[in-house]
Amino acid sequence: MNEYAPSELNEDAAEVYARDGIVCIRQAFSPSEVEFLREIAAKDMAAPSKMSEDATREGSGRFFSDTFVVKHIPELSRIVEDSSAADYASKLLQSKKINLIFDQFLIKEPGTSTPTVWHHDQTYWPVAGDQVCTMWVALDPVTKETGAVEYVKGSHRWGQRYKAESFVDKDRYKEDLPPVPDIDSMRDDLDLIMFEMQPGDVTVHHGLTVHGAPGNSRNDQSRRAYVMRMAGADVTYDPRPNLQPMLADPGIPVGAPLDSALFPVLRQ
Numbered sequence: 001m002n003e004y005a006p007s008e009l010n011e012d013a014a015e016v017y018a019r020d021g022i023v024c025i026r027q028a029f030s031p032s033e034v035e036f037l038r039e040i041a042a043k044d045m046a047a048p049s050k051m052s053e054d055a056t057r058e059g060s061g062r063f064f065s066d067t068f069v070v071k072h073i074p075e076l077s078r079i080v081e082d083s084s085a086a087d088y089a090s091k092l093l094q095s096k097k098i099n100l101i102f103d104q105f106l107i108k109e110p111g112t113s114t115p116t117v118w119h120h121d122q123t124y125w126p127v128a129g130d131q132v133c134t135m136w137v138a139l140d141p142v143t144k145e146t147g148a149v150e151y152v153k154g155s156h157r158w159g160q161r162y163k164a165e166s167f168v169d170k171d172r173y174k175e176d177l178p179p180v181p182d183i184d185s186m187r188d189d190l191d192l193i194m195f196e197m198q199p200g201d202v203t204v205h206h207g208l209t210v211h212g213a214p215g216n217s218r219n220d221q222s223r224r225a226y227v228m229r230m231a232g233a234d235v236t237y238d239p240r241p242n243l244q245p246m247l248a249d250p251g252i253p254v255g256a257p258l259d260s261a262l263f264p265v266l267r268q
């Protein structure tokens with residue numbers, strides 16, 4: 001059911017990823033990698049980069065976000081470059097070449113009421129192509145109560161791009177696209193999937209897979225995630241007005257491969 005061990009990432013897993021737009025890899029990262037990421041998360045929360053945003057909308061708690069973290073804390077290259085992350089993406093996307101678009105911490109502290117609105121990722125970013133994915137690494141036990149992400153299977157194949165909605169400011173993005181439909185009212189007609197996860201488990205979802213998450217209603221448990229947004233060989237640079245801010249101009253032509261210091265090649 002969309003769940004694999006790292007050793008099982010064969011062509012069947014890639015087909016399931018291509019069909020459903022979501023898979024889970026159990027124990028993709030070792031306990032020492034998880035511990036390292038927790039330490040870096042604490043370091044980043046104590047001194048975030050200029051890309052950090054408080055995504056808490058209203059209510060209690062804190063939804064911490066920081067992007068392009070490896071540029072801020074270069075030790076993270078141990079995960080971005082040296083771990084198996086890019087190899088997993090390569091197998092699922094069926095692309096020998098993998099670029100990092102950016103990495104991110106998404107942390108819902110205990111008692112954070114802010115949900116993650118239903119959205120898909122790709123319309124936030126200056127990229128075009130099919131081989132765009134997000135790898136979401138659990139650093140804590142993840143349950144429905146702590147804010148497990150829910151995915152609409154197959155929604156990446158609806159042939160529809162939806163308007164980005166900022167986690168912070170509802171009216172920030174202005175691309176002329178329809179809003180994401182009211183997924184909650186369509187639950188009976190959709191195939192939704194959510195994974196309870198242990199630290200070191202990851203999900204990988206397609207850039208157009210619609211997903212969202214509840215808040216973290218536990219008062220004794222954080223929900224820390226480290227996220228890598230990655231792209232395969234078919235992805236090109238597609239800047240458009242009013243997108244999610246990138247750390248810098250990548251200095252590449254429109255329509256060119258992403259290869260640049262901003263979007264480094266992780267596997268060739």
Ligand SMILES: O=C(O)CCC(=O)C(=O)O
Nearest residue numbers: 106116121134136213227
């Ligand atoms: O962590 C969350 O609550 C949301 C995750 C998400 O939207 C993403 O990784 O694209």
